[in-house]
Amino acid sequence: xxxxxxxxxxxxxxxxxxxxxxxxxxxxxxxxxxxxxxxxxxxxxxxxxxxxxxxxxxxxxxxxxxxxxxxxxxxxxxxxxxxxxxxxxxxxxxxxxxxxxxxxxxxxxxxxxxxxxxxxxxxxxxxxxxxxxxxxxxxxxxxxxxxxxxxxxxxxxxxxxxxxxxxxxxxxxxxxxxxxxxxxxxxxxxxxxxxxxxxxxxxxxxxxxxxxxxxxxxxxxxxxxxxxxxxxxxxxxxxxxxxxxxxxxxxxxxxxxxxxxxxxxxxxxxxxxxxxxxxxxxxxxxxxxxxxxxxxxxxxxxxxxxxxxxxxxxxxxxxxxxxxxxxxxxxxxxxxxxxxxxxxxxxxxxxxxxxxxxxxxxxxxxxxxxxxxxxxxxxxxxxxxxxxxxxxxxxxxxxxxxxxxxxxxxxxxxxxxxxxxxxxxxxxxxxxxxxxxxxxxxxxxxxxxxxxxxxxxxxxxxxxxxxxxxxxxxxxxxxxxxxxxxxxxxxxxxxxxxxxxxxxxxxxxxxxxxxxxxxxxxxxxxxxxxxxxxxxxxxxxxxxxxxxxxxxxxxxxxxxxxxxxxxxxxxxxxxxxxxxxxxxxxxxxxxxxxxxxxxxxxxxxxxxxxxxxxxxxxxxxxxxxxxxxxxxxxxxxxxxxxxxxxxxxxxxxxxxxxxxxxxxxxxxxxxxxxxxxxxxxxxxxxxxxxxxxxxxxxxxxxxxxxxxxxxxxxxxxxxxxxxxxxxxxxxxxxxxxxxxxxxxxxxxxxxxxxxxxxxxxxxxxxxxxxxxxxxxxxxxxxxxxxxxxxxxxxxxxxxxxxxxxx
Amino acid sequence: xxxxxxxxxxxxxxxxxxxxxxxxxxxxxxxxxxxxxxxxxxxxxxxxxxxxxxxxxxxxxxxxxxxxxxxxxxxxxxxxxxxxxxxxxxxxxxxxxxxxxxxxxxxxxxxxxxxxxxxxxxxxxxxxxxxxxxxxxxxxxxxxxxxxxxxxxxxxxxx
Numbered sequence: 031x032x033x034x035x036x037x038x039x040x041x042x043x044x045x046x047x048x049x050x051x052x053x054x055x056x057x058x059x060x061x062x063x064x065x066x067x068x069x070x071x072x073x074x075x076x077x078x079x080x081x082x083x084x085x086x087x088x089x090x091x092x093x094x095x096x097x098x099x100x101x102x103x104x105x106x107x108x109x110x111x112x113x114x115x116x117x118x119x120x121x122x123x124x125x126x127x128x129x130x131x132x133x134x135x136x137x138x139x140x141x142x143x144x145x146x147x148x149x150x151x152x153x154x155x156x157x158x159x160x161x162x163x164x165x166x167x168x169x170x171x172x173x174x175x176x177x178x179x180x181x182x183x184x185x186x187x188x189x190x191x192x193x194x195x196x197x198x199x200x201x202x203x204x205x206x207x208x209x210x211x212x213x214x215x216x217x218x219x220x221x222x223x224x225x226x227x228x229x230x231x232x233x234x235x236x237x238x239x240x241x242x243x244x245x246x247x248x249x250x251x252x253x254x255x256x257x258x259x260x261x262x263x264x265x266x267x268x269x270x271x272x273x274x275x276x277x278x279x280x281x282x283x284x285x286x287x288x289x290x291x292x293x294x295x296x297x298x299x300x301x302x303x304x305x306x307x308x309x310x311x312x313x314x315x316x317x318x319x320x321x322x323x324x325x326x327x328x329x330x331x332x333x334x335x336x337x338x339x340x341x342x343x344x345x346x347x348x349x350x351x352x353x354x355x356x357x358x359x360x361x362x363x364x365x366x367x368x369x370x371x372x373x374x375x376x377x378x379x380x381x382x383x384x385x386x387x388x389x390x391x392x393x394x395x396x397x398x399x400x401x402x403x404x405x406x407x408x409x410x411x412x413x414x415x416x417x418x419x420x421x422x423x424x425x426x427x428x429x430x431x432x433x434x435x436x437x438x439x440x441x442x443x444x445x446x447x448x449x450x451x452x453x454x455x456x457x458x459x460x461x462x463x464x465x466x467x468x469x470x471x472x473x474x475x476x477x478x479x480x481x482x483x484x485x486x487x488x489x490x491x492x493x494x495x496x497x498x499x500x501x502x503x504x505x506x507x508x509x510x511x512x513x514x515x516x517x518x519x520x521x522x523x524x525x526x527x528x529x530x531x532x533x534x535x536x537x538x539x540x541x542x543x544x545x546x547x548x549x550x551x552x553x554x555x556x557x558x559x560x561x562x563x564x565x566x567x568x569x570x571x572x573x574x575x576x577x578x579x580x581x582x583x584x585x586x587x588x589x590x591x592x593x594x595x596x597x598x599x600x601x602x603x604x605x606x607x608x609x610x611x612x613x614x615x616x617x618x619x620x621x622x623x624x625x626x627x628x629x630x631x632x633x634x635x636x637x638x639x640x641x642x643x644x645x646x647x648x649x650x651x652x653x654x655x656x657x658x659x660x661x662x663x664x665x666x667x668x669x670x671x672x673x674x675x676x677x678x679x680x681x682x683x684x685x686x687x688x689x690x691x692x693x694x695x696x697x698x699x700x701x702x703x704x705x706x707x708x709x710x711x712x713x714x715x716x717x718x719x720x721x722x723x724x725x726x727x728x729x730x731x732x733x734x735x736x737x738x739x740x741x742x743x744x745x746x747x748x749x750x751x752x753x754x755x756x757x758x759x760x761x762x763x764x765x766x767x768x769x770x771x772x773x774x775x776x777x778x779x780x781x782x783x784x785x786x787x788x789x790x791x792x793x794x795x796x797x798x799x800x801x802x803x804x805x806x807x808x809x810x811x812x813x814x815x816x817x818x819x820x821x822x823x824x825x826x827x828x829x830x831x832x833x834x835x836x
Numbered sequence: 837x838x839x840x841x842x843x844x845x846x847x848x849x850x851x852x853x854x855x856x857x858x859x860x861x862x863x864x865x866x867x868x869x870x871x872x873x874x875x876x877x878x879x880x881x882x883x884x885x886x887x888x889x890x891x892x893x894x895x896x897x898x899x900x901x902x903x904x905x906x907x908x909x910x911x912x913x914x915x916x917x918x919x920x921x922x923x924x925x926x927x928x929x930x931x932x933x934x935x936x937x938x939x940x941x942x943x944x945x946x947x948x949x950x951x952x953x954x955x956x957x958x959x960x961x962x963x964x965x966x967x968x969x970x971x972x973x974x975x976x977x978x979x980x981x982x983x984x985x986x987x988x989x990x991x992x993x994x995x
Contacts, residue, residue: 054930061938062926064871064911068939071870162865163854242875242883242939242973293873293939294973326876549937549974715933722976723936750880750971758964758977787976 048558048568049778052715055554056569057547066291069246069263070323077248077319078107079162080309081169083155084331085147088183088402088743089194090176092145095155100171105164109172111155112144118278118311124367125273125302127522128374134206135400137197139367141304141311147176148196148366149402150745151331153304158312158320181402181743185363186340188399196366196400203400205364206373210380210394210456217393220355224346226431228424234339234416235813236363236737238747239409240755241548243293244324245333247305249313257284258314262306265295265548266586269370269523271578273302278311289576292548296727297408298333299548300588301370305332330748335737336409338363339376343383343420346391351432351439355391358383358420362398365405372407373398374521378507378589379413381456385421386465386505386681387443392455402743408588410727410788411506418504422793426501426800427809436501436797437473440683441466444503451774458507460679461781462771463707469503471767472683472705481687481701489805494693497700498802500686502794508782509678509775510589524673527591528583529599531560531607532667535653537646539564539571541603544584545596546576550784551716552592556600558712559778563604564645565631583671590680590782593712598776599672606668614651614666615643617659678773678781682706684725686794690802695821697733697799699762704790706766709773709781717783722764724787730756731788732795736814754814840904844869845913853900860884860895862903863910871911871942875971882970885943885950886910892950894943894969911942914949925949925987932983936974944970944980952988960985 060066083095097109123138142153157168180194187193188203196203211217221227248261258280264270267287275282292299305322313320324332339362346355362376376396383394429439445452447464454460478499485497510516513524528544541556553573561568574580587596608628615633616623619641626633634642648666651657655664687701704721711717734754738746747753772779792813799811799820807827812819837852844867853862863869863886872895875883884895887909914923922930925945935941944967951966952958958966963984964977972980 055933057938058930058935059922061935061941062911062922062929062945063915064869064942066938067870068873070864070874162861163857240973242881242937242971243873244875292937293875294937296973326878326881551936719933719936719975719979722978723974724976726976727973749878750876751878755971755973757968757971758981759968761964761977763960764976764978 046562049562049712050710050714053554053558053713054715055551056557057551057553068243068291068293069248069261072248072261072290074248074250074319077321078158078160079165080312080320080322081157081159081165082153082322083169083172083174084328085150085152085154087147087176087178088150088181089179090147091179092143092147092154093175093177096173099173100157100168103164103167103171105160106157106168107160108158109155109168112140112142115142115156116144118315119307122277124304124307125277125370126368126372128371129520130208130373130377131206134373135200135204136368137200141307149331149404150743151404152366156308183401183403183739183741183743185361185399185401188401196402205368205398205400207395207397208377208380212392212455212457214393217355217357217391220391221346221357224354225349226347226351226428228345228427228431230343230424230427232341232420232423233812234337234341234419236338236406237336237409237731237735238330238737238753239296239298239333239336240753241294241296241298244326244329245299245303245305246323247309248319248321249309250319251313251317253317258310259286259288260306260310261288261290263292263299264289265292265299265546265588267546267576267578268544268584268586270302270306274306274310277307280314286579289546295548296410297336297412297588300408301334326750327748330745330753331404334369334407335404336406337416338406339416341416341420343424345424345428347428347432351428351434351442353387353389353428353443356384356389356421357393360396362396363403363406364398364400365403366400367405369405369407372405374519375406375408375412377413377519379417381458381507382414382417382505383421384455385418386445386503388445388449390455394456403739410724411785412589414506414785415728415789415792418502418789419793422502423797426797437469440469440501440503459676460505461676461773461775463505463679463681464769464771465503465681468681468705468707468769469683471769472685472703475705475765475767476685476687476701476703494691496690496692496802498688498690498798498800500688500794500796500798500801501683502790502797503683504790505679505681506785506789507677508590508680508785509594509674510591511677512675513673523585525585525595526671526673527585527596527599528669528671529596529603530667530669531600531603533607533649533652535650537649539566541571541573541600542581543573543575543596543600544581544586545592546584546586547592548587550587550592551713555593555712555716556597559597559601560604563601563608565628566645590784593780594678594773594776594782595672595674597712597780598778599670601778602672603668603670606670607666610666610668611645611648613659613662614648618643618651618657674775676775678709678775680706680708680781680783680786682786682790684790684794686798688795688798688802690799690820692806692824695817695819695824697815697820699729699795702762703765704787705769706783706786707769707771708783708786710770710779711768712780718766720783721766721787724785725764725791726756726761728788728791729762729795732792732813732815734760734814838901840901842903842905843907845909851900855899855901857900858896859898859900859903862900863895869910869912873939873942875940880971881940882947883940883943885946885970887946887950892947911946924990928983928987932979932986934975934979934983940970940972944972948984952984952991956988956992958985958988
């Protein structure tokens with residue numbers, strides 16, 4: 031197995047000119063000079079600005095909306111309540127595309143509430159105005175009369191019989207329960223026979239995704255023909271087009287959605303939002319362009335949040351620490367409504383609570399509840415960071431119970447390198463991996479012997495700067511997704527991706543991708559793939575995307591799917607172009623196509639390199655159509671829609687070394703080692719960048735970020751002064767390495783890397799903090815491990831200990 | 837409305853603005869210099885950083901009227917005219933893959949130019965603390981730090 035992989039690996043790097051080599055991004059110049067156009071940079075004649083009046087209450091009846099003062103403001107033309115707006119969408123609700131169970135509760139979610147506001151930030155009225163400032167002034171001047179209702183904010187008490195109800199008509203705060211328990215008796219038996227059991231409770235705090243560009247929308251009507259052009263800072267223009275058609279009843283063929291340059295998404299722009307529907311509906315109704323730009327403080331409640339779970343994880347293990355069963359009960363916070371894929375997010379982790387370990391018995395059950403808070407939805411990793419956190423924290427606890435090192439407990443349980451394809455107890459088939467080699471590389475890079483010597487010394491010296499070592503070995507399911515698997519999960523769409531490769535008469539090439547980049551560098555990577563296959567310069571290839579008029583079919587960018595699904599479609603479409611080019615070349619050379627070879631951009635008869643037909647000649651021949659094989663269509667282009675046969679399974683081991691100041695509670699990451707296997711790499715430069723940024727986002731969950739709510743549902747962390755997105759001063763230096771086991775799932779052997787860093791980092795950092803403080807009696811640490819939390823945890827342990835200062 | 841005169845990227849501009857109009861909105865909405873981005877409403881993110889008389893400033897922390905008589909440089913004003921090439925800091929960001937989505941980039945580049953100007957002998961810590969007021973969500977900062985150090989180093993060698 032390993033030998034084969036090494037050969038594939040070599041083939042991947044030796045036979046290509048561009049693939050596998052760092053290439054600077056063609057996206058950069060426009061972004062670096064300010065020429066790139068983001069949503070707020072666009073402008074249209076006669077446009078109106080939308081200002082949104084948002085609920086200041088977590089749960090309240092809307093008794094009245096008074097727009098008189100707002101209408102006095104120069105430039106404000108209309109004030110509209112939810113009731114005023116209702117005719118624009120009738121009974122239609124904002125879409126949830128993932129009804130995970132048949133009995134899932136999914137109450138109607140209108141773009142603007144009509145009678146009850148259900149979270150702080152819920153839209154309750156809008157104003158239309160002629161300028162940015164007038165819209166803000168107008169929204170601020172609208173008076174809303176509320177009657178406060180009791181709010182439910184804590185998910186663990188949301189199912190209590192006396193809990194207030196978010197949606198009165200449901201009679202419960204439960205949305206659904208989703209079990210994945212293939213063999214309950216075997217799980218019970220494993221726990222009954224276990225030598226060691228671990229039982230832990232972890233809290234995944236809510237996170238604010240905070241891409242640097244807030245959201246924005248500009249909807250432009252074509253009155254004469256009933257058309258809508260919708261510009262939105264979205265990750266998903268194709269999904270948005272379908273959903274806008276369904277929600278507003280605008281015929282889909284009349285809708286064009288354009289995602290301009292998009293300033294990051296991290297999952298929060300994978301949605302269909304009230305503002306997109308609002309701007310579209312108002313633009314079509316009023317016959318003028320309507321726009322909205324989100325403020326950062328507005329984004330804290332108007333854009334989805336991530337995570338928001340309470341995890342109960344149990345492990346059963348034998349005397350050697352070999353895990354025999356994992357049992358997870360998950361409580362997931364949906365927020366007040368279900369957004370596009372809200373209910374599915376916990377389930378994306380639901381298959382991975384065994385981590386990268388060969389655990390034969392599996393039990394997972396998720397119960398999801400409504401609360402009076404902003405809806406949750408996909409945030410970088412979406413379910414998989416949570417799962418990885420739980421299993422990696424629990425494995426460290428098991429290592430302590432068994433009396434071995436964290437690396438030893440992992441080695442004893444890894445899925446073996448020769449076990450692939452590996453069918454997991456949760457029902458997935460893992461593609462490839464060599465988890466032990468990856469861990470060994472990370473251990474070697476982290477200089478663990480030296481660090482442990484220093485750690486021991488500081489402990490002995492009673493130093494107040496304690497060192498901790500934290501491991502995180504992860505595996506994720508990426509490349510979303512085989513459409514039939516999505517069907518089995520009740521997801522409302524497929525998981526394919528589309529690509530067109532079009533050769534122009536002058537042998538320049540257009541690549542059209544349905545995958546929608548927002549910082550990932552698709553244009554550079556896709557051009558490398560096509561250039562290598564066609565034997566031409568990447569600069570002769572243009573990659574077009576993010577506009578449904580140019581790229582009519584696609585399923586967009588999320589779930590680390592772009593390369594393994596979208597890139598594969600590009601790869602396959604290029605093959606189809608070559609197949610057709612070969613037929614044309616054979617015709618011109620009067621040769622059998624099977625006797626041709628394609629070398630350095632020319633076809634020739636094997637062994638006769640002098641009689642060659644260059645690619646440019648074929649491109650021109652396809653255009654003139656003067657001398658093509660009988661019956662051949664005069665073009666040189668191919669379209670492929672690729673539906674992956676399986677997920678891909680990137681994996682890796684990250685090691686964080688932290689220094690904890692026991693007097694202040696401050697945690698500093700002093701070293702961070704990441705060894706990742708994302709399969710074959712197209713552009714290692716981009717892979718590195720994705721891991722850097724991903725790691726910091728995961729580390730930020732561990733140490734800094736928390737969407738804090740008061741008990742009555744008021745959000746406290748509304749801006750970037752309170753919500754601590756780390757700066758360069760907090761960020762560690764990352765040391766990276768890769769290991770490659772090509773995925774057999776797709777022809778390029780790629781797996782995906784967009785979420786890996788985030789999935790791995792949080793447990794590595796928290797395991798390190800706990801490791802540092804274990805001599806003080808600390809066995810757990812809540813996220814974020816802020817100085818206050820760390821200091822309190824240390825002191826609470828000391829106070830609880832016998833003889834402690836109580 | 838109040839009339840102001842300021843130099844933007846070397847050209848004198850006259851504007852009529854409300855007294856409350858932020859400099860960043862005057863640049864973006866009035867002068868249509870949209871390279872300067874807005875990422876927050878609390879002066880935390882630095883996406884709107886420009887140079888005011890050669891010193892970096894967050895353009896959301898100033899009213900346009902406060903810029904009366906100043907010389908403003910935005911991201912549009914630092915690369916060579918007529919496509920004569922990127923500014924050395926822009927080039928360093930490109931070569932070190934110091935941007936992904938690119939939204940924070942104009943502000944980050946302007947802040948970095950000012951930092952290197954003010955502190956020619958920067959080290960890793962110096963860059964990290966010097967850019968503390970500029971947030972990036974994509975890169976994890978390492979490549980930004982490397983780019984700024986490379987640019988600063990090249991500048992040192994030349995002088």
